[in-house]
Amino acid sequence: MNPEHVFISAADVPSEPVNDCWRFPDGENIGIAVENLGFSVTLNPDDTYTIDHHLYYDGPEGTCVSKGVYQTTAQVKLAETMESGPVLSLAYELTVGDDGIGSVTVEATPVK
DSSP: OOGGGEEEEOSOOOSSOBTTBOBOOTTOOOEEEEOOOOOOOOOOTTOOOOOOOOOOBOOSTTOOOOSEEEEEEEEEEOSSSSSSSOEEEEEEEEEEOTTSOEEEEEEEEEEO
């Protein structure tokens, strides 16, 4: 998913944490729309590709992401065209500790 195809409708998307939490403003009616469009990135043999993900909490007022493990997956096709090529499943895992600090790991697995 191309991050340029994610739209958030809110009065203000936070540019810094609120009470040490990256969250949407309390009481805001937030709408998120995602255009699930394919996109391509051309890489040369020694190139790398990185992408930033932004995580905002949208829970009860005065709270933040609870301690625990959160998971999601995405798929990436490695090909010269969108029609053929190997596919990787990316498993994202966010672990939040007692101190509220999180860490993210990503594991890539070929899809058969």
